[in-house]
Amino acid sequence: MPTVITGLDRCAQAGKLLPAVSALTEFGSALHVLRDPGHHGLDEWAGGILTSMSPRLAAWTRSWWWTAQAIRATPFVTPTTSAESFTDRLEHLRALPAQELASQLLRPIAPTGDRQVALRWSRSRGAAVEACVEALARRPQEAAEDFLAFLRSSWQEWFEAEWARIRPVLAGRARRFADLAALQGPGPALAALDSSVEATPTGVTVHIAKVRAARHDVSKRGLVVAPSTFIRPHLYVADVPGRPLLLLHPADAGPAVPSAAVVRRRLEALAHQGRLEVARAIATEPRTAGEIAMLWNVDPTQVNRHLRALAAAGLATTARQGRFVRYRLATDVLEELGKDVLSLLLR
Structure with missing residues (x-):
């Protein structure tokens, strides 16, 4: 069974089908690649970035990159559709209660934010992750401040320069999606994002060729569509309760893939x-x-x-x-x- 997104017509009519260009979301994808660049074909890029980091940031990166793996922490899958900058997003996260931010960061191993679940499964992921999760669960203020400091240092040391290179590419792709959605409708526009996305004849539903069977009605909650230069070969669907569904897709459509x-x-x-x-x-x-x-x-x-x-x-x-x-x-x-x-x- 594929992943199915329904209610696209009402979503678009309500103005809730939105393209997004998000620095923090793209940073999450870059962090994912730094952890495991091989299947992205970005070994050389990742090696260069990691080598350029200060020892302090390199250690920080190793302790936090679990938050951007198969399931990503909520801050990385909550893109804005405005011109909000990376620094603006940091300030928004800083304004959250530490306990709330800590719960959001635990999403990859405890989607509900349950600290005991997070502590249990962190033990299978090595000492660095266990220590990080321990801090989030038991010392949320300290851990939240550490995460924000990590983001700030990453921006200053390497991601600001990367974002200057990447942002125009993502902005152009987001505009093309918005134009196509306005001309042909949401279904065809989504199908044009990647060969794994197929629109039904009515154009109000799309099927995504993924192993996990899921069904998402976006007629009321909305759908945010964000391109990424790092996400390939993944097509990431983030379902965070109380938030619009996020579809994170490669900025360039790849070769055809079998269902x-x-x-x-x-x-x-x-x-x-x-x-x-x-x-x-x-x-x-x-x-x-x-x-x-x-x-x-x-x-x-x-x-x-x-x-x-x-x-x-x-x-x-x-x-x-x-x-x-x-x-x-x-x-x-x-x-x-x-x-x-x-x-x-x-x-």
Whole structure:
């Protein structure tokens, strides 16, 4: 099942379908990349940034980057749609009660802000994370001040320069989304963001090819759409209760990706021992069902069934030779299957 976003027509009519360019949201994506740059293809960039940091900031970064991983802390998924600066956002966070900010920062391991849950699961993440979560849970004032100081130092040492480079790219992409939504409607505009997003014929609902099945009605709560230069290969949907849904997408649309259903069908086809053996029989040269049945002494009806299943999953191609139909393994599809699985899991 994909992630489904509904109510786009009423969301747009109410003026709640909003593009956003947010320095703090983009900083969260950059922090995510610094922790694990490999699958983003940004090893060189991350290495350069980390090397340029002062020892103090490098240690700070290692202690806080868990807040921007698979589930992100609330400050990173609450973009504004105005021209609010990074410094403005820091002041907004500073004005929050320390306990509230601490609860927001615990979202990655305790979505409800439950301190006992956070303390329990922090122990599985190493000493640095455990110490950080311990401070958030038991000394929120001290931990909140430490987080804000970390953000300020990050801005001063490296992210201010990065933001000057990135902001025009994101602003241009946000304008294109707003223009397309006004001309063609919200569904087509969202579908143009990434190949994993598909609009229904009515354009009031979109399906996002993700592993997790979820359904979000944005007719009343609103939808904020924010581009990112760091987010690829992810397409991040942040569902924070009481806030608009956030769709964080790559600034540039990537190559086409298969749906979760297609990937699952291909894996299921190969998981069957009989189909795997038939796939081996057509891996090096095309063969007919009858030839395979004869060579391997198996039931031709079963061979036919396995070949049709492989072809239906896109794992085999067919070519007619007179009255014969020969099957060949789609080796190029199989070579990409591992990448497709990884892409789906990362998305």
